[in-house]
Amino acid sequence: MTEIRWHGRGGQGAITASRIVATAAFKHGYTGAVMIPTFGTERRGAPIFSSLKIAREKIRDLSPIETPDVVVVLDHLLLDEVDVAKGLKAGGLIVLNTPKPVTACDFGGVRLAVADVSALSVEAGLPQGRVNSGIIGVLCRAFDIVPFASVLEEIEAEFSGKKPAANVEAARLAYEHTTVGVA
């Protein structure tokens, strides 16, 4: 089982993003994929997280992820508020939306994938702050679980009627501009 924990802010689309990857994984043969959002009081802007567990067998434990393989962070300012790396497995990966390079980050020596998803999403034609498609691009570049083309199809389907092309473009741009290192 692969455990991917998503950190974002209420209204930012972390739940939608994790659902898109869940659906893509499910369609790709991971018939045990589950996505468990953890709800607080649902204020916009408040830190929220969701748990995406991917396996080919049925997953029965729906408790929040404690020891993730991957942590996805939609907003680098969350790093001041939430210990996003908590419980990260040895050899784990952090996927971060930040304008800073890998060398400017410090997680004590873990694999880190970064891209300035906020800026790239605007470049792709999305409104300011819509980063959920872009961050998926960064994840797919650094972590191989579902082919990127399948994920793009899912993004297009999810946003049909809501700028599907710009969302696909945001994911593609972020994929291309991702850098991976150790921080």
Added chain:
Amino acid sequence: MHIIETGNVAAALGVQLAGVQVVAAYPITPQTPLTEKLSELIEAGEMDARYVPVESEHSALAVCIGASSAGARAFTATSANGLLYMHEQVHWAAGARLPIVMCVANRAVGAPWNIWNDHQDSISQRDTGWIQIYSCDHQQIIDDTLKAFRVAETTSIPVMVCYDGYLLSHTYMPFAVPEQEMVARFLPPFHPSYALDPDAPANLNTVTLPEIRMDVHGEMAHGYMEIRYLLQEDLRNAVQVVEETDAAFQELFGRGGVPLVEPYRCDDAEYVVVAMGSLTYQLWDVIDALRTEGHKVGVLGVRLYRPFPDAAVAAALQGARGVFVMEKALSYGYEGALCSDLKSALYDHLPDKSRAPFVKGLVAGIGGREIKTVDLTDALRSGLAGSIPGPGWIGIRL
């Protein structure tokens, strides 16, 4: 067809497939997305039903009572304080013997205000005369919803399908959606034995005297006590209807087989944990871990809570040395209601009471308190060693 969706959508698709004709509901978290989905399906013409928006849950069930009395297949859904606000009509629907189906996305009740999951809402409706089914995952939610209509219409008793708020209602999980054509074979259109007819006016459920009496046709009619006795007798017999319905479903769809209780590794278990809802499946993983440590443990999920399948529960537990009942609800002032029911079943059914297992009630996940698998494992490990520290509320920090 298999899809990945939320538990609320699984319930909504079950309702759509069941050919429900009247939906009346009032929004309350975490049930809201279920009734929103139904209103979308009806608006889009994908479901031939009337959606009646109402100003309260009391009215929602009142509309269903009216619709069902007129012979329509009726559905509502709610959670927590919404269900409590409905309570008077919940009793009425059962007393009036109307085959309404209601989904309850289980949520803690206020005060203090809390939107997260436990089972206090539906457990507090235990004595209303409804059939109560608890689903453990999305497949069971959609399948149970379909079975609920057939059980309700066979017994003329309303059915509540309960599933954990958020944990199931909002979690995305793969499940199979039955084909409409197959559902039609399983669940034919609703033909009530009696329906309101404007051309033949009648009074229903008016003041009914304590004693039996002559009715307007000159025949002896039941008093209130006889009517209520028949409800109790039909509820007790409904255990068999639930089993038969599940068997019919399994024949068509190849799924099911655990309509009353769902045992896991219980056959040779010395200790059995009993639970309801999604916690049951979480416990499967805990039991697997404890088995690798050499503990002979199993899980018994209670799927049908009312009528209580006392014989099946007792049969599943009779070989055990100890039973831990893990509940997300309490009969305040005593213990968990399931724990009391289970002890009662053991007392009635065990041939040798001196060999009865010990029964220890535990409380978990009240008001959405996260149930960590590691906490469950630790609690059971210490329970197996003979002592559970503290009051038996798993994860409490006083």
